[in-house]
Amino acid sequence: MATVTYAGATRHYPGTDxxxxxxxxxxxRDGEFLVLVGPSGCxxxxxxxxxxxxxxxxxxxxLINDKDVTNLPPKSRDIAMVFQNYALYxxxxxxxxxxxxxxxxxxxxxxxxxxxKKAADMLQLGDxxxxxxxxxxxxxxxxxxxxxxxxxEPQVFLMDEPLSNLDAKxxxxxxxxxxxxxxxxxxxxxYVTHDQIEAMTMGHRVAVLLDGVLQQCDTPRALYxxxxxxxxxxxxxxxxxxxxxxxxxxxxxxxxxxILPLTRxxxxxxxxxxxxxxxxxxxxxxxQLVSATEGGMPVVVDLVEDLGSGANxxxxxxxxxxxxxxxxxxxRRSMPNLGETVFVKxxxxxxxxxxxxxxxxLA
Amino acid sequence: xSFDFAIEGEKLMMLVYGIIGFAAVMGLLLLALGKVxxxxxxxxxIGFLAPAGILLSIGLIYPAIRTLTLSFFDSxxxxxxxxxxYVWMFTHAETRETLRNTALWVLLVPxxxxxxxxxYAVLVDRTRFESFAKSLIFMPMAISFVGAGIIWSFxxxxxxxxxxxxxxxxxxxxxxxxxxxxxxxxxxxxxMFLIAVLVWxxxxxxxxxxxxxxxxxxxxxTEAARLxxxxxxxxxWRVTVPSIRPALIVVLVTxxxxxxxxxxxxxxxxxxxxxxxxxxxxxxxxxxRYDEDGxxxxxxxxxxxxxxxxxxxxxxxxxxxxxxxx
Numbered sequence: 001m002a003t004v005t006y007a008g009a010t011r012h013y014p015g016t017d018x019x020x021x022x023x024x025x026x027x028x029r030d031g032e033f034l035v036l037v038g039p040s041g042c043x044x045x046x047x048x049x050x051x052x053x054x055x056x057x058x059x060x061x062x063l064i065n066d067k068d069v070t071n072l073p074p075k076s077r078d079i080a081m082v083f084q085n086y087a088l089y090x091x092x093x094x095x096x097x098x099x100x101x102x103x104x105x106x107x108x109x110x111x112x113x114x115x116x117k118k119a120a121d122m123l124q125l126g127d128x129x130x131x132x133x134x135x136x137x138x139x140x141x142x143x144x145x146x147x148x149x150x151x152x153e154p155q156v157f158l159m160d161e162p163l164s165n166l167d168a169k170x171x172x173x174x175x176x177x178x179x180x181x182x183x184x185x186x187x188x189x190x191y192v193t194h195d196q197i198e199a200m201t202m203g204h205r206v207a208v209l210l211d212g213v214l215q216q217c218d219t220p221r222a223l224y225x226x227x228x229x230x231x232x233x234x235x236x237x238x239x240x241x242x243x244x245x246x247x248x249x250x251x252x253x254x255x256x257x258x259i260l261p262l263t264r265x266x267x268x269x270x271x272x273x274x275x276x277x278x279x280x281x282x283x284x285x286x287x288q289l290v291s292a293t294e295g296g297m298p299v300v301v302d303l304v305e306d307l308g309s310g311a312n313x314x315x316x317x318x319x320x321x322x323x324x325x326x327x328x329x330x331x332r333r334s335m336p337n338l339g340e341t342v343f344v345k346x347x348x349x350x351x352x353x354x355x356x357x358x359x360x361x362l363a
Numbered sequence: 364x365s366f367d368f369a370i371e372g373e374k375l376m377m378l379v380y381g382i383i384g385f386a387a388v389m390g391l392l393l394l395a396l397g398k399v400x401x402x403x404x405x406x407x408x409i410g411f412l413a414p415a416g417i418l419l420s421i422g423l424i425y426p427a428i429r430t431l432t433l434s435f436f437d438s439x440x441x442x443x444x445x446x447x448x449y450v451w452m453f454t455h456a457e458t459r460e461t462l463r464n465t466a467l468w469v470l471l472v473p474x475x476x477x478x479x480x481x482x483y484a485v486l487v488d489r490t491r492f493e494s495f496a497k498s499l500i501f502m503p504m505a506i507s508f509v510g511a512g513i514i515w516s517f518x519x520x521x522x523x524x525x526x527x528x529x530x531x532x533x534x535x536x537x538x539x540x541x542x543x544x545x546x547x548x549x550x551x552x553x554x555m556f557l558i559a560v561l562v563w564x565x566x567x568x569x570x571x572x573x574x575x576x577x578x579x580x581x582x583x584x585t586e587a588a589r590l591x592x593x594x595x596x597x598x599x600w601r602v603t604v605p606s607i608r609p610a611l612i613v614v615l616v617t618x619x620x621x622x623x624x625x626x627x628x629x630x631x632x633x634x635x636x637x638x639x640x641x642x643x644x645x646x647x648x649x650x651x652r653y654d655e656d657g658x659x660x661x662x663x664x665x666x667x668x669x670x671x672x673x674x675x676x677x678x679x680x681x682x683x684x685x686x687x688x689x
Contacts, residue, residue: 054586075592087583091605100601101591148587 002155002188004028004051008060009070011046011212020046022212023060031186033179034217035203037193039235043212044192048158051190052081064155080149081158085165086141088133088148094120095129098147112151119147122181139170146178150185157182157189163198175202196236200224208232226352230359233281233352239312239327243281244319245356253280253353256297256319260351266362270355277356284312284329286350289342296343299326301336311335313342389414427667434660448661458662461640464554468561468625468641473618475562477611480569484577485599497574501567508564512631515560519546519632550638557639560628565621569614576610577603609684616677623670642666 006026012019021043028034036044049055051062053074061070069077080101088097095116102112120126123143133141142162149157162178163171179202182189193199199206200220207217208231216228227233233241247254248270252262260280262270270278290296299315302325313328313336328344336342353362392410437444452458480500487496503511520530521543528534533543547553580603588602604611626643629635635644642662650659 052586052590054589074586074589079590081587081590083583083587085581085583087581087587089584089588089602089605091608100588104592104597148591152591 002065003030003063004156004188004190005063005066006047006051006060007063009047009050009057009062010059011043011050011055012058019043019058019212021050024212024214026207026214026217028188028190031188033182033189033191033202033204035191035193035199035206036209037196037199037206037235038209038215040194041211042209044194044209045160046212047209048081048160048190048192051077051156052079052158053077078155079158080152080154080156081160082142082145082149082162084161086133086145086162088141088144090133093130093132094125094136094144094147097133097144098151101148101152115151115153116147119150122150123147138166139174142166142174146181150181154187157187157191159189159191161193162191163193163195171198178202197238200236206236208235210235226361228361230279230281230354233354233361237283239284239329241281241283241352242326243279243354244324245277245279246319248274248276248278248356253278255280256317258295258297258345260346260353261348262353262362266353269362270353273358274356278362279354279356279359280351281354282346282351284327287328287344287346289313289328289330289334289336290345292343294343294345296345297326298341299328299344301338301340301342304335304338306332306335308332315342317344385414388417430660430663432660433656434664436657436660438655438657440656444657448657449665451658452661452665457640458645460638461635461642461645464639465623465641467551467554468558468622469619471555471558472561472565472622472625473615475558476565476618477569477573477614479562479566480571480614481573481604481611483566483570484574485603488574488577497570500570503564504567504571506564508561508625508627509631511560511564512628515563515628516632519556521545547633547639548637553633553637554639557628557632560632561622561625565618569618572610572614573607576607580606609680612680613677616673616680620670620673620677623666623673642669 004026005028006024009021009024010019011021024043024047026034036047038044046055050057051064053069053072053076057070061068063069064077064079089100092100098116098119099112102115107115116129117126120129123146125140125143125147128136128140128144133144136144142165145162159178163174166174175198178191191202200223203220205217205219206223208215208223210231216223216232223232223236227236230243234243244253244255248267249259250267251259252267253260260282262278262280267278288296292298297317297319299313299317301313301315303314305312305314310332311330313330314325315328316323316325318324326344328342330336354360355362392413395410433440434448435443435445437447453462483496483500487493490496506514517529518531519533520528521533522528522530524543528537528543532546536543546556584606585598585602588598593602624643625641626647629639629641629644630647633639635641635648640648643666646659646662646666648659649655649662653659
C-alpha cells in the first residue's frame with residue numbers, strides 16, 4: 001500500500017536540447033490505477049523508468065510513501081514492473097520466473113510455493129508452471145510477466161505498454177483482466193500506454209504528457225468533457241475532436257454560416273492576445289446530421305467507416321475560404337453516401353473553446 | 364634468398380600440370396553433361412558434385428583409409444602387426460606422458476580461455492574504451508600459431524644471471540629481485556607455460572563470441588533482474604551466464620577441438636622436448652622423422668577418435684539451435 005509522488009522530477013539526457021521529462025509534478029494515491037499516456041517520445045516511459053530506478057533523475061524528487069527514493073537502486077524501492085516484451089528469463093520455467101525475486105530475498109520455500117501457486121491460479125497458469133517461456137503463447141507470456149509482479153506483493157506495480165505485443169482481441173480481453181486484478185489486489189499501479197482507449201478504460205486517473213510536460217491529469221470523464229488544452233482535446237477521444245481556428249465575433253466562433261456560441265467571459269479571454277481568432281472544437285459524437293433548412297454546415301462526404309453499430313463520416317467543408325476536414329459519428333440508420341452533401345450541426349453546449357495562440361481552454 | 368630456376372622451375376611445372384589436369388577433367392565432365400539430351404536432375408547434381416567429390420576422395424578419404432591401414436602395420440609398412448601400435452601407445456612411458464600432456468592441454472586451454480574471455484567481455488562491456496580494449500585482446504587471433512610460438516619463445520628467453528635478460532618474463536623476475544628461470548625446461552611447469560600461449564591466442568576468440576552473446580541479451584531482462592533484486596554476482600551467475608549458455612558451449616567445444624590438434628606452439632617452442640610433447644607433435648615425429656609409419660599412423664587415428672565425438676556434438680548443437688530458431 002503506497003502513494004507515489006513526483007516532485008518536479010526531471011530527466012535530461014546528455015546531448016539533447018530539451019528534457020525528456022520536464023519538472024513532472026504528480027501525486028498518485030494509495031491503491032490508485034494511474035495511466036500515463038501520450039504520443040511516442042512524450043516521456044511517459046521515461047517517467048515510469050525514473051520511478052523504477054532504471055533511469056537517473058536529474059532534478060526534483062520521487063517519493064514512495066513519503067520516502068525519498070530518488071537515489072535508491074531499483075531493488076530497494078519494492079516495486080515490480082511488467083515490460084512490453086515481458087522480459088521473462090528464457091532459461092527458467094514459468095515457476096522459476098515467478099519465484100526468482102522471492103528466492104533472492106531468501107523467502108522460505110514453502111511460502112514461495114504458496115504465493116506462486118496462488119498467482120498462477122489467479123492468472124490461469126497452473127498447467128504451465130513447468131514450461132519454459134518459449135513454449136508459451138504471447139498471451140501466456142504476458143500473464144507470466146504479470147504473475148512475476150504479483151508474487152512480489154510490491155508497494156507499486158509499474159506496467160510499460162504490457163498489451164502492445166498482443167493481438168487486438170486478446171488486448172481487449174487482457175485489458176479488463178488487468179483492471180479487475182488491480183482492483184482486487186488494491187496495489188498502486190502506474191501504467192504506461194500510447195493508446196488513449198486503453199488509458200480511458202483502465203485508469204482511475206489519466207495523465208496526458210506531451211514533449212516531457214504534463215498536460216493534464218484527471219479522471220477519464222473529466223479529460224473527455226473538459227480537456228485543459230487543444231492537445232488533450234485532440235488526443236483523447238476516437239475519432240478525434242474536430243478542432244478549427246476560426247474568426248471571433250462578439251457571439252462566438254464563426255463556422256461558415258453557423259456561429260458556435262461562446263460566453264461573454266470566453267470571448268473576452270479569447271480576445272486577449274488572440275489575434276481576433278478563437279479555436280473551437282466539437283466531438284464527432286456531439287453533433288447531428290440535419291436537413292438543409294435547419295441551419296447546419298454543409299459537408300461533402302469523402303469516406304464512410306461503417307462500424308456496424310454506427311458509422312464515422314469523414315468529409316470536407318468550405319470554411320473561411322479553405323477546405324476543412326470534419327468527422328461526424330452517426331447512427332446506422334442515417335448513414336450518408338459518398339459524395340453526398342450532409343448538414344452538420346453541433347449539439348448546443350457540447351463544444352469546446354480554446355485560446356487561439358496558447359491553446360488553453362477558455363472556461 | 365637465391366632463386367634456383369632449375370629446381371623451382373620443376374615445382375612450378377608440377378603446379379601448371381596440376382591445374383591443366385584439373386581443368387581438363389572439369390571440361391570433360393561439363394562436355395559430357397552437355398551431350399546428354401535431356402539432362403536429368405540427378406546427372407546435373409552428379410556433374411556438379413563430382414569435382415569436389417574427386418578432390419575430397421584424393422585429399423581426405425583415401426589418406427584417412429590409408430592411415431588407418433598403416434596403423435596396423437610395422438614401421439616399414441610391410442608386415443601386419445595387429446593392434447601392437449595401439450598397445451605400444453598406451454604402455455610406452457614417453458607416449459603416455461604425451462597423452463597426459465594432451466589431457467592437460469584439453470582440460471586447461473578451453474576452460475581458461477573461456478573464463479578469461481568471459482571475464483574480459485563482462486568487464487569491458489559498455490565502458491567507454493570498450494572497442495579499444497577488445498581489439499587489444501583480439502589481436503593475438505591474427506597471429507599465426509608459429510608466430511605466437513616464436514614471440515613467446517622470446518618472452519620466456521633465459522640468460523644467465525650475469526648477463527642482461529632479453530626475455531620479458533625473466534626481466535620481470537630480475538626486477539622483482541628473483542633469479543632468472545629456465546621456464547621451458549622444468550617439467551611440469553613448462554607445459555603450463557606453453558598452455559599460457561594458446562590461452563593468450565584463444566581468449567580473444569572466446570571474448571569476441573561471448574561479448575556478442577552478452578550484447579544480445581535483451582536489456583529488459585537485465586532490468587527485470589535488477590528490479591527483482593539481484594546483486595552483481597547474482598546477475599552474472601543467474602542471468603548472464605545462463606542466457607549465453609549456447610555461446611559458451613560453442614566456444615568451449617571449438618577451442619577443445621583446436622587444442623586437441625595443437626602442434627605449432629609445442630613444435631616451435633620446445634619441439635616436444637623436456638616432457639612437453641603432445642599427440643600431434645609425436646605423430647609428426649614418428650611418421651616423418653623416426654620413420655615409424657605404423658606408430659605415427661596409430662597416433663593420428665587416436666587423435667581422430669578423440670576429436671570426432673566433439674565435432675559430432677558441435678554439429679548436433681548447431682542443428683538444434685537452427686531448429687529452435689525456426
